[in-house]
Structures are given as C-alpha cells and as structure tokens.
Amino acid sequence: MSAPLKLRRSMLFLPGSNAAMLSTAYVFKPDCIMFDLEDAVSLREKDSARLLVFHTLKLPVYSRVETVVRINSLSTPFGLTDLEAVVRAGVDVVRLPKTDTADDVHALEAEVERIETDCGRAVGSTKLMAAIESAAGVVNALAIATASKRMIGIALAGFDYVMDMQTERGDGSELFYARCAVLHAARYAKIDAFDVVFSDVNDDAGFLKEVELIKRLGFNGKSLINPRQIDLLHNAFAPTEEEVDYARRVVQAAETAESKGLGVISLGGKMIDAPIVAHARLVIARANASGLRT
Amino acid sequence: MKIVREALAGTLESSDLMVRIAPRDDELEIVLQSEVIQQFGAQIEAVVRDTLAKLGIFAGLIVIEDKGALDCVVRARLQTAVQRGVDAWTADWSALS
Structure with a gap:
C-alpha cells in the first residue's frame, strides 16, 4: 500500500514574537505552521522572537505538524543566526524570503549543511522552500525551484511582488503571470506551489473565490494569516x-x-x-x- | 556571564511573561509574580534557576511577572533578557536548549 498523500493545503503564518499564538496554534491543525521571524517581527524583537521560536519548535505538540520558519534574508544581520537557531531546533522546512536567484538557494543550502554537520543533525534532513517576491524571482522561478534537492516548494508573496511590478492588489489579474510562472516551475521541479495570502479575513466569499481559482490553476495550497481560513480552505480542496x-x-x-x-x-x-x-x-x-x- | 545593565524582555499578554533583570554583586534574587503561583510557582522558579545556571548567571535581580507562560516561553524570555543585559553574550546553543 502506498504512503498517504502529503497534503500542503494550508500554511498558517504566525508572528514569531507572539507567545500566545506560538503556544496554541497547533490546535487549529493546519497542514503546515510557519513561524515568521521576518516581516511580522519588529527590529527590536528579532532576538526575542528567534529564541521563542527556537524553544517552541521543540514542543512535542509540533512534532505532529510540518513546521516551517521564515528566516530573515541572509543579507541582513539576523538571517544567519535565525538559521542557526531553527536548524538546531529541528525545523522541518526553512522558508527563504525574497528569493531572486538560484544562488540565493545555493547560499542557504551551504549554510544549512554546515549547521547540520555542526549540531549532529542528519545532513539533508532540513528541507527548504523559497518565497518569490519580485519580478526577478518570477523570471528565475524555474532555476530557483530546481536549485536544490532539499526544495519542497515555492511560494508567491503577493504584496512585495505587486510593489515591484509598480501595481497593486486587485482582482487577481495583476498576479496572473506570476502565478502561472511559479506554478509551472514547481510542477517541472516536482515540488509544491503555494499561493499568496488573502488578507481580508472577514471576506469569506472573496477568499473562497480566490481559492477556487488557485485550485483550478493547480496550486497545492495557500499561505494563510488567520486560523479561520483553514477549514474553509481544506473543505474547498477536498473532493466531492x-x-x-x-x-x-x-x-x-x-x-x-x-x-x-x-x-x-x-x-x-x-x-x-x-x-x-x-x-x-x-x-x-x-x-x-x-x-x-x- | 555577568549581568551589567538593566534589561527587559517579554510582554504582559496572556501566555507570556515580563522579565526584568538588574545587576547584583554576589547574590541571585528571584522575585516571581504569577497568576498560577499556587500550582506552578515552584516549577517556574526551577525553570528560571536552571536557565540561569546554564547561562552561567549566578548573581542578579530577576523579576518575573508571569501570565501563564509555558516553560519554553519562560526560558526564551529569560534568555533574551540576559542576552540584552550582559556585555559579551557567549552562550552556545547547547546552553540555550
């Protein structure tokens, strides 16, 4: 009998500095929980959030859900220390923000392998995913998706992308090319593709309309910012x-x-x-x- | 390591705690306030002492206002306060585990 299909429909974002959310989020049962050390954490709390996530990852309740941490870019003063913390704490997947080229993934992989060796973790056991947030990232999506055997997925991040494209979020047409490019890169690389967050948590109808679109396009799932969206998303992805x-x-x-x-x-x-x-x-x-x- | 300046970490939100630390010459004083002190006061203090010992902190004033935080949150906030209150942060990752 074949192994059950690995579902990655919902990736729930949690601010890494919020103790209450980190202590309880597993009860919502998303497919993946993503602890954010990047944009959701203020500069003055980077150290605090890193340690909070370091300890939270070791909680037994998080061994039953796929854990992802969005680290700060390795070009910032925080990125490498973030990586040290989360690889040593046993995170399943490291999410690299603002990935523009395959070299960004190569640089990340080299550091991950060094840390795994240092701390005695099996080399190759830390998986990677890349967030595509710019025109450069979209153009290079195929090279990024195929940059490492550790890659399990690529995600489109809508707000930074539309800013880079000198436009703004609208009916979805502004994301059409990027969605298709990211999706084709993921399918070619045989990894998962994640769509953008839907930020209006009170607009269930709008959320479900977007879910229907990205499901039909072929995305595996979506980044989420509110637990209320999990059941809606899972149900929409379930076959009739x-x-x-x-x-x-x-x-x-x-x-x-x-x-x-x-x-x-x-x-x-x-x-x-x-x-x-x-x-x-x-x-x-x-x-x-x-x-x-x- | 030695605490050389006052430092603060955490919040007063539910499931969190606020940690304030200050230098002391040769004694460790722990002041603990908690909504669950009857049930968990001793356990929280044990976590605090263990966390400080692993960091090599044996002197200082440690004031904790707990709002029902898990042990891992207590460790994280205390380590953050110490990191902010010492001159040279030398703890390795094994000391933080």
Missing part, C-alpha cells in the same frame, strides 16, 4: 462525493481492462486514457488524506 465515485469507477475500469489485457479503456461510452486514470488515483488519494467536501 461525486468526484470520488467517478474516480473509483475510472480506476476499476482501468484495472478490469488491464486484467483482460485491453489497451483501451471505456467507461460509460467514453474513452479513458492514462492521464485520466492518473488523475482519478490522485482524487482518491486526496479524499483518503482529507476526507470529502461537506
């Missing part, structure tokens, strides 16, 4: 009962055809080819991992 029923019929037809040595599969008079069977298996795997849409 009808979709799962159809997927099961497709897989059954494929297995029947294979047992009879037939090359062509037919279901309800429609020809079913290999990509459709593969998609059906993915729908079933998603349903097994997430449950059905309610």
Whole structure:
C-alpha cells in the first residue's frame, strides 16, 4: 500500500514574537505552521522572537505538524543566526524570503549543511522552500525551484511582488503571470506551489473565490494569516462525493481492462486514457488524506 | 556571564511573561509574580534557576511577572533578557536548549 498523500493545503503564518499564538496554534491543525521571524517581527524583537521560536519548535505538540520558519534574508544581520537557531531546533522546512536567484538557494543550502554537520543533525534532513517576491524571482522561478534537492516548494508573496511590478492588489489579474510562472516551475521541479495570502479575513466569499481559482490553476495550497481560513480552505480542496465515485469507477475500469489485457479503456461510452486514470488515483488519494467536501 | 545593565524582555499578554533583570554583586534574587503561583510557582522558579545556571548567571535581580507562560516561553524570555543585559553574550546553543 502506498504512503498517504502529503497534503500542503494550508500554511498558517504566525508572528514569531507572539507567545500566545506560538503556544496554541497547533490546535487549529493546519497542514503546515510557519513561524515568521521576518516581516511580522519588529527590529527590536528579532532576538526575542528567534529564541521563542527556537524553544517552541521543540514542543512535542509540533512534532505532529510540518513546521516551517521564515528566516530573515541572509543579507541582513539576523538571517544567519535565525538559521542557526531553527536548524538546531529541528525545523522541518526553512522558508527563504525574497528569493531572486538560484544562488540565493545555493547560499542557504551551504549554510544549512554546515549547521547540520555542526549540531549532529542528519545532513539533508532540513528541507527548504523559497518565497518569490519580485519580478526577478518570477523570471528565475524555474532555476530557483530546481536549485536544490532539499526544495519542497515555492511560494508567491503577493504584496512585495505587486510593489515591484509598480501595481497593486486587485482582482487577481495583476498576479496572473506570476502565478502561472511559479506554478509551472514547481510542477517541472516536482515540488509544491503555494499561493499568496488573502488578507481580508472577514471576506469569506472573496477568499473562497480566490481559492477556487488557485485550485483550478493547480496550486497545492495557500499561505494563510488567520486560523479561520483553514477549514474553509481544506473543505474547498477536498473532493466531492461525486468526484470520488467517478474516480473509483475510472480506476476499476482501468484495472478490469488491464486484467483482460485491453489497451483501451471505456467507461460509460467514453474513452479513458492514462492521464485520466492518473488523475482519478490522485482524487482518491486526496479524499483518503482529507476526507470529502461537506 | 555577568549581568551589567538593566534589561527587559517579554510582554504582559496572556501566555507570556515580563522579565526584568538588574545587576547584583554576589547574590541571585528571584522575585516571581504569577497568576498560577499556587500550582506552578515552584516549577517556574526551577525553570528560571536552571536557565540561569546554564547561562552561567549566578548573581542578579530577576523579576518575573508571569501570565501563564509555558516553560519554553519562560526560558526564551529569560534568555533574551540576559542576552540584552550582559556585555559579551557567549552562550552556545547547547546552553540555550
């Protein structure tokens, strides 16, 4: 039996300096929890947040959820110390902000490997992801996505990107090219793709409209800034009962055809080819991992 | 390490604590206020003493106003206050664990 599908639908942002949020966020059960040491932490609290996240990562309750830490850029006075702290504390994934080139990932990987060796952590066990926040990052998305075997995903960060593009957030058309570029890079590299945050936490309809769009485009999930958005997102990503029923019929037809040595599969008079069977298996795997849409 | 100046870390929000430290010549004085002092006062003080010992701090005034923080938060805030209150921060990561 194959391993359950690894879901990364929701990546919940938490300010690294907020003790209450860090102590309790696991109860919301996002797929990934991202402790932020960068933009959500003021300059005067960088030292405090780093130590808070260092200790929080070791709490047993966080061993059951994928932990991600957004460190400060390695070009700042904080980045390298952030990295020392979180790799030693056992973080699952380091998220590099403002990634413009593959060399940014190479520099990060070299430091991670040095720290792993220093502290006795298995080399290669710290995974990486990159946030794309500029035109340069979007143009170089493919090189960034394929820069390291440690990469598990790339994320588009909308606000910095639209500023760099000299525009502002609107109906989503301003992100169209960047979303497609990041997504294609991720798919080519066989890693996950994460969409931007939706900042109006009181606009559920707007949030779900954006989720429907990015799901159809092919994103794995979305960065979130409020726990209220988790259930909405997970439900929107869950297959419907009808979709799962159809997927099961497709897989059954494929297995029947294979047992009879037939090359062509037919279901309800429609020809079913290999990509459709593969998609059906993915729908079933998603349903097994997430449950059905309610 | 030696505390050479007054320093502050943390907040008074729920699940956090405020730590104030100040230099003392040769004694360690810990003043602890907590909403859960009856149940957890001894445990919080033990965490404070252990954290300071690992940092090599054996003298100073340590004032803690706890708002129901987890042990890991107590350690983090205390280490931050010490980091801000010493001249040369020499603790390695194993001393912080």
